Amino acid sequence: MEAPPFLAACRREPVPHTPVWLMRQAGRYMPEYRAVRERLGFLALCKSPDAAAEVTVTAALRLGVDAAIVFADILLVLEPMGVGLEFTRGDGPVIRRPVRSGADVDRLAEVDPAALGYVAEAVRRARAALPARVPLIGFAGAPFTLASYLVEGGGSRTYARTKALMTDPGAWRALMERLVRVVAAYLNAQIAAGADAVQLFDSWVGCLSPADYRAHVLPHVRALIAALTPGTPVIHFGTGTAGLLEAMRAAGGDVIGLDWRVDLDAAWARLGHDVAVQGNLDPVALLAPIPEIRARAAAILDQAANRPGHIFNLGHGILPETPVDHVRALVDAVHELSARR
């Protein structure tokens, strides 16, 4: 069998059409997802391999996308570290006992890989339920973004405390090395359970200057990617990264994820065409009328110019208020407009 288009594109091989999937494709915008959430809280859903696999597969098949992504959360790896992770309704995630010093880092609990076994199990069940033509993506938060939650105790506007910890090189390195170890084991477990590719979400790394990224993040991401099971494509994604692209490329990944705040063609030229790219429609564009969505998809495909190695996606996750038929219209538009004649 030929490789599915998504995996072929990860390897910059020819594809019959540009593959497309969408970050947060199993999410609140979708009635089937909301129905599951009526009986299960967010964390309970993540921890139920059957339910997590169900929303994973339903979203992929309902949309007709070229890849599924296991339903989980980037912060799950932090829970067994004993920092008091809670998902509060409305306020987003909270870390009750944030990490602000080297002593705090030393106090982090060692993660027993079995503690996160439910995610690998969801991967296993979703993989078993998906058609062979639909690859399954595993994922994890990248060390910087995880560290930012641990240090700030939640989201942040300035990341001042995280940047302050960076000025204590020993403490910062200890924290990053701990996270690299945990995340590598976690992603390798997902790969062993059947994930066909993995995505590293460095969602908030765009708050850093390029110099800080190179000094305090790049070496750790590089070590993490080097520790992953060879042969499985790695997508390396962040937002607000228009000034970091070359450095993210240097850190590694078979595919670099682009948000919407760069022109795809200019960004790809900066990265080099010997790496694949994923992106890069503004999630807000999915709120516009369908003809406008199609026009925007066409503009991105024009920038990709049929080069091997483009995976269509949004620049960040689907917004909860997005109409489902707009999402489907985007998937159809990408497939139609990119069909190789």
Next chain:
Amino acid sequence: MEAPPFLAACRREPVPHTPVWLMRQAGRYMPEYRAVRERLGFLALCKSPDAAAEVTVTAALRLGVDAAIVFADILLVLEPMGVGLEFTRGDGPVIRRPVRSGADVDRLAEVDPAALGYVAEAVRRARAALPARVPLIGFAGAPFTLASYLVEGGGSRTYARTKALMTDPGAWRALMERLVRVVAAYLNAQIAAGADAVQLFDSWVGCLSPADYRAHVLPHVRALIAALTPGTPVIHFGTGTAGLLEAMRAAGGDVIGLDWRVDLDAAWARLGHDVAVQGNLDPVALLAPIPEIRARAAAILDQAANRPGHIFNLGHGILPETPVDHVRALVDAVHELSARR
């Protein structure tokens, strides 16, 4: 008399040292400012030309910076439009009657230039009180950023409503043309009152894709800059603009303001060295110990490489928790490290 270093740098002329000033240099981090705010609310301070001039001049002289910037707020121009602007403590600015449609745009009140006369008067008094060697900067919000507040009713994470209004080209154009007219008159009044340069704050324009910027923002900024009194340097600033630099340059400005999320040398090369640049230290860096601040200032000066046309600044405003002696240390470091031998 030789031109002050700040004005010389705006024109890319040789300077004895790299000029430096800091966004929000008259702000909550400074005890003298907090003392004035104990007797005057924020809006009352803006509307008192004597008090506004006082905090403007005090900050510049206390820090020893190369330019003062008139104390005001980018949203003041919206107040006479009758949209119910309020500065609420803690929550930031609120627009009680947001603009969501073409009809809402038509209902905006025409701005009587006299309604904003207090800012020009503050410019006049600050200019009179400042030594001749310290230029005074006037400023205004740029049309997109002003529109984003008008449409969202305050700050926003996604700017979904603002982007939605962009898909109604008639309404969007009407709104932007209105704002261009008001802002041009407002800045020209500041110039007539003695402002030696003006800065356009397109603070939130970095939420846009480059394509949206080119289609819906660039022509209006260009029209605005073309309408300003010739001969006065214009600084064109935004944050999160690493993907927009070429387009901002095309829109205009003698100086392009850079935030901290780009390498200054790479950004300047993309812009072209025939335009001046301002920036670009991470405001969070001012919370670090002074030797670290000096090292970071040196790194930015190294990137600027003594090219004519660099004005040192932060990548955004000074954070309220910043120690005053750190700010002074930065100013001194820039002067010492850049002194031309």
